[in-house]
Amino acid sequence: MKLEFAKGIPPLVRHWMKDTLSDEDQDPRLRDAVKRLAADDAWLNKLPASSDLLPSFSFEILAVAVFQMSVVAFAAALDLKPLPPRTPPKLVEFLHRHRPTRFLMIATQARMLLKDLSQLPSVTRALFSQEFALWNARSDREITFESVTSTIEALATCSEALDSKQHELDELFKLRDPPKKRGDKHAQRTYFVLIMSDFLGRLYGRPCDAVVAELVDPMFDLKGAMSEESVRGLRRKR
Numbered sequence: 001m002k003l004e005f006a007k008g009i010p011p012l013v014r015h016w017m018k019d020t021l022s023d024e025d026q027d028p029r030l031r032d033a034v035k036r037l038a039a040d041d042a043w044l045n046k047l048p049a050s051s052d053l054l055p056s057f058s059f060e061i062l063a064v065a066v067f068q069m070s071v072v073a074f075a076a077a078l079d080l081k082p083l084p085p086r087t088p089p090k091l092v093e094f095l096h097r098h099r100p101t102r103f104l105m106i107a108t109q110a111r112m113l114l115k116d117l118s119q120l121p122s123v124t125r126a127l128f129s130q131e132f133a134l135w136n137a138r139s140d141r142e143i144t145f146e147s148v149t150s151t152i153e154a155l156a157t158c159s160e161a162l163d164s165k166q167h168e169l170d171e172l173f174k175l176r177d178p179p180k181k182r183g184d185k186h187a188q189r190t191y192f193v194l195i196m197s198d199f200l201g202r203l204y205g206r207p208c209d210a211v212v213a214e215l216v217d218p219m220f221d222l223k224g225a226m227s228e229e230s231v232r233g234l235r236r237k238r
Contacts, residue, residue, distance in 0.1 A: 008041030010060045013067050020071055033074055036218040037067070043214035052205035053172065054165065065203070066211070069173065073195035074219050077188040080178055103162040110156035117149055172202050189220050190234055197235045207235065 003021065005014055017038045021031055037043075044063060051062055120128075128145050136142045176198045179190050193216055200208035209231040216226045 003035065004039050006039050006041035008044050009038060010044075010063055012060045013044075013063050014038070016064055016067055027075070027078060029078060030071065030074055032221075033219040034071065036221060037070065037215070040214075040218040042217075043211055046208070046210040046214050048204050048208070051203050053203055062203070065172075066200070066215075069199045070196065070215050070219060072173070072175070073192045073199070076175055076195065077192040080188050080191050103159040107156045107159035107163060110152050110159065114149060114152050114156065117145075117152075172199065189216060189222075189226075192216055192219065193226075193231055193234045197231065207232070209235065 003014075003018060005017075009017070017034055020026070020034050043066070047059070047063060047066065049059055051057055054062070057065075125145055132143050132145065132148075176195055179187055179194060181187060181190075184190070193212055196212045196215055197207065197209070200211055210228045212231045213226050213228045216222065216231070217224060220226075
């Protein structure tokens with residue numbers, strides 16, 4: 001799929017944008033919104049360089065989180081109905097697919113794999129070494145049995161460290177309640193603004209009205225109609 005990216009969109013964000021569009025069953029309105037966001041990097045220019053909540057996360061990882069939450073918020077906004085509120089199976093599937101990773105499970109599986117590898121007989125390890133040599137001959141990277149176990153050890157250790165942040169991640173991606181006036185003609189846009197305002201406020205520890213304005217504009221194809229002041233007004237009126 002040919003996707004036009006703005007110059008400032010980082011490689012990892014581009015990857016996730018492509019991944020989102022790879023689902024042919026996505027709502028066409030969501031697909032169009034992602035394409036518009038890919039072609040507009042103004043929101044990235046307004047994004048803070050670091051997060052108070054997750055100070056060890058790089059700017060690129062934070063940008064991926066903001067993009068993913070924008071997609072979830074847009075899907076939730078599209079589903080907003082006057083009465084009664086409902087969550088269709090497609091949105092449930094999407095939220096499940098993009099839920100925060102359970103790092104403890106990854107760490108546990110990595111530790112189990114390390115234990116299994118440590119108990120391999122010497123003959124089996126020698127066979128692995130032979131296969132690795134064949135791999136190295138046709139690859140630009142060299143791997144050994146020791147380097148593989150070292151990488152798995154690093155994966156386990158890093159996953160255990162990330163597990164300590166799991167609660168914060170769960171809270172970070174929690175959706176807020178819909179607005180009271182669900183039948184208003186701008187209710188979907190308002191709901192998106194409120195979700196992203198809450199999310200960015202938790203992530204950065206302060207309001208990010210300029211970022212929200214730059215996100216809602218391409219997502220809803222407003223052509224500059226949503227200002228930072230408008231976002232601030234919606235956030236304060238809730």
